[in-house]
Amino acid sequence: MRIFIVHAHPEEQSFNGAMTRTAQAALAAAGHEVVISDLYRMGFNPVSGRHNFITVHNRDYFRQQAEESFAALNDGFAPEIQAEQDKLFWCDVLILQFPLWWFGLPAILKGWVDRVFAAGGRIYGGGKWYDQGVFAGKRAMCSLTIGGAPPIYSEHGLNGSIASILYPINHGMLYFTGFDVVEPFLVHAPVRLSVEQRAVELARYRERITGLSTAPIIAYPKLAEHDEHYVLNASAKRR
Amino acid sequence: MRIFIVHAHPEEQSFNGAMTRTAQAALAAAGHEVVISDLYRMGFNPVSGRHNFITVHNRDYFRQQAEESFAALNDGFAPEIQAEQDKLFWCDVLILQFPLWWFGLPAILKGWVDRVFAAGGRIYGGGKWYDQGVFAGKRAMCSLTIGGAPPIYSEHGLNGSIASILYPINHGMLYFTGFDVVEPFLVHAPVRLSVEQRAVELARYRERITGLSTAPIIAYPKLAEHDEHYVLNASAKRR
Numbered sequence: 001m002r003i004f005i006v007h008a009h010p011e012e013q014s015f016n017g018a019m020t021r022t023a024q025a026a027l028a029a030a031g032h033e034v035v036i037s038d039l040y041r042m043g044f045n046p047v048s049g050r051h052n053f054i055t056v057h058n059r060d061y062f063r064q065q066a067e068e069s070f071a072a073l074n075d076g077f078a079p080e081i082q083a084e085q086d087k088l089f090w091c092d093v094l095i096l097q098f099p100l101w102w103f104g105l106p107a108i109l110k111g112w113v114d115r116v117f118a119a120g121g122r123i124y125g126g127g128k129w130y131d132q133g134v135f136a137g138k139r140a141m142c143s144l145t146i147g148g149a150p151p152i153y154s155e156h157g158l159n160g161s162i163a164s165i166l167y168p169i170n171h172g173m174l175y176f177t178g179f180d181v182v183e184p185f186l187v188h189a190p191v192r193l194s195v196e197q198r199a200v201e202l203a204r205y206r207e208r209i210t211g212l213s214t215a216p217i218i219a220y221p222k223l224a225e226h227d228e229h230y231v232l233n234a235s236a237k238r239r
Numbered sequence: 240m241r242i243f244i245v246h247a248h249p250e251e252q253s254f255n256g257a258m259t260r261t262a263q264a265a266l267a268a269a270g271h272e273v274v275i276s277d278l279y280r281m282g283f284n285p286v287s288g289r290h291n292f293i294t295v296h297n298r299d300y301f302r303q304q305a306e307e308s309f310a311a312l313n314d315g316f317a318p319e320i321q322a323e324q325d326k327l328f329w330c331d332v333l334i335l336q337f338p339l340w341w342f343g344l345p346a347i348l349k350g351w352v353d354r355v356f357a358a359g360g361r362i363y364g365g366g367k368w369y370d371q372g373v374f375a376g377k378r379a380m381c382s383l384t385i386g387g388a389p390p391i392y393s394e395h396g397l398n399g400s401i402a403s404i405l406y407p408i409n410h411g412m413l414y415f416t417g418f419d420v421v422e423p424f425l426v427h428a429p430v431r432l433s434v435e436q437r438a439v440e441l442a443r444y445r446e447r448i449t450g451l452s453t454a455p456i457i458a459y460p461k462l463a464e465h466d467e468h469y470v471l472n473a474s475a476k477r478r
Contacts, residue, residue, distance in 0.1 A: 010288045011301040046285055046346035049249045062250040063430070065386075102352050103411030104343060107285035111346025130397065149468075156471035158369065158462070160410055168404055172342030191302070223397070229388075232395035
């Protein structure tokens, strides 16, 4: 298996750092190949703009998707974007490793998605989306740390359920581009864990990581279950 | 009224640009004060890190929230962060103006939240959150453009409902810090609108903008309706 970990944390010594090092070691020991994009260490620029491209489609008006489609046809992505796209095509499994910041991805990782997930059929578009997406057959998983304890993230918890918080990421970014989305791996409040508890969490992560190919995935409706307006059809709703 | 618009679009001529200019003109004409943070034009850096601060709490281990709490006590925020916090305290209404990118905020705006919304009681913390939050009594609204047509964003739409997509922003960022969250203002697929249809949409936005103080807000449970584990209590669930 080829695993691509996109890692987004400013502190190397953080629990996120320990999780990625644990994954890397466990996967390598099992004979898998691992590539890591450590966005903070790379100094990745998350701001999307003309610098995403070496080509120019319209000099007078910047429309991101039009520039992406043009770049897709003309090999026009900037080297740092092309390199990330290559890693996506190379991998069998994508892992997003991050601390939950403001109920979403840290900006450096959100911008990695904004810039790398390009239109025009390169990463999506032209009928290639959801289960018909470019990355169909690959798996993806969010692995994250969360400041609060589980109850506040339960169904009736004050902060909202984990499923509702991660929906735009799991459904909107990962499933949208064709990935089978593995249930997220969560570690709550690592800052308040003892050394022993941290070891237990890392062992739990090692188990998930080495079982990635069979870990349960989130069941989402298929593209074919929707009508011509992209609304779920009646028979699928009854299910 | 004092209105603070945080604007996040790389193209000045975009429909987002037209919306912010429309809001600015309509509000000024009605005698309101308007401040705009045009993040792309400011060259705002969305990556959170030590450069958020002029103080250092722990030189050997960077923990964002601990540095924020220390900075809050010691006037230690970097000038560009302090300036944005000042605008938040100054305003009566906050507007986030953005194109929906990957079912969320463009990274430049997500990073504005990551960096500016600081812990330690400055923007949240110490029991100050949700309806007890620092910004209680102020209003906030998302104003956004969306690529697709309304049905795909309906309750059973392929892309998920607008409410579920915006939940981490409306509930997790705006309500979390105390704002009353006005129903979002949406313009679908401005790229496919005629000049006349664009004028209609801008007139509709002008109406919303000048009626901000009475526009309907999203009803969220109150902090007091939760138990000691921050789970909604039984009587609130029955409602």
